[in-house]
Amino acid sequence: MKRWCGLSVFLCVLWSHLCDRGVQGEGCRTQHSGCCVLCHPGYFLNKKCGLCRPCPSNGYMDHPSAEPDCKRCEKCEGIFEYRSNCSPTKNALCKCIAGKKCADEKCSQCEDNSCPAGTQLNGEDCVNCPSGTFNPGWEGSCRPWKNCSEINAVIYVNGTMTSDVVCLPKPTQTPPTSPAVATTTPQDLPSYNQSVIIVVVSVVCVIIAFIAVFWCLSKRLERIKNTFVKIKHTEQEDACSCHYPEEEHGGEEETLSSEP
Known part of the structure; x- marks a missing residue:
């Protein structure tokens, strides 16, 4: 009997609780x-x-x-997209679409997101380019450096976060020369030796030209001198020959005057 009474009390309490929850x-x-x-x-x-x-x-x-x-609930549309969806106990969170960033703490507005040179966009933040990549500033993301070995070249200028690697073509290899006979071409000489050789050759050429001109002038002067001497000698001979007829004429007068 006591068991039935206890069960009845329990059922009454349960029913009252269920009724209260329903209300x-x-x-x-x-x-x-x-x-x-x-x-x-x-x-x-x-x-x-x-x-x-x-x-x-x-x-x-x-x-x-x-x-x-x-x-x-907040609606994320247009230049916004959902960061988290709305739930019965929490409002939706919005974020700006790719290429834009929130203009305020509540992300009520968006603005263009342009990262400076040497960085790239990661979410809404600008982060440095990873090692081996670069971004000159007008591109959206960092690009890998150029591989000089792939184009048969060597590195001339190392790359940075803002600039690419500069490659230089490899020099062409000349066939090895025989150790017994080794020839040296002007290209093999240092640049300063080539300059010295050019100066020396130029000076020698000038000296030779000066000697040739001097020799020609001396010959010319000698010819002029010889010509002048011949002319003078001829004049002297002509002057002497002019007196011979007078002497002969005088002789004739003396002969005529001596006749009886």
């Missing part, structure tokens, strides 16, 4: 006189004896409240 709703946090006065997060309070109802799919409630409606 108050499963989201009730605080009740008063059999009616809920405060709901858990994710629920709103219906004023009909304080019945807590869950928020709809486009609404949320992130704290205990007695509000008659849930808050409306």
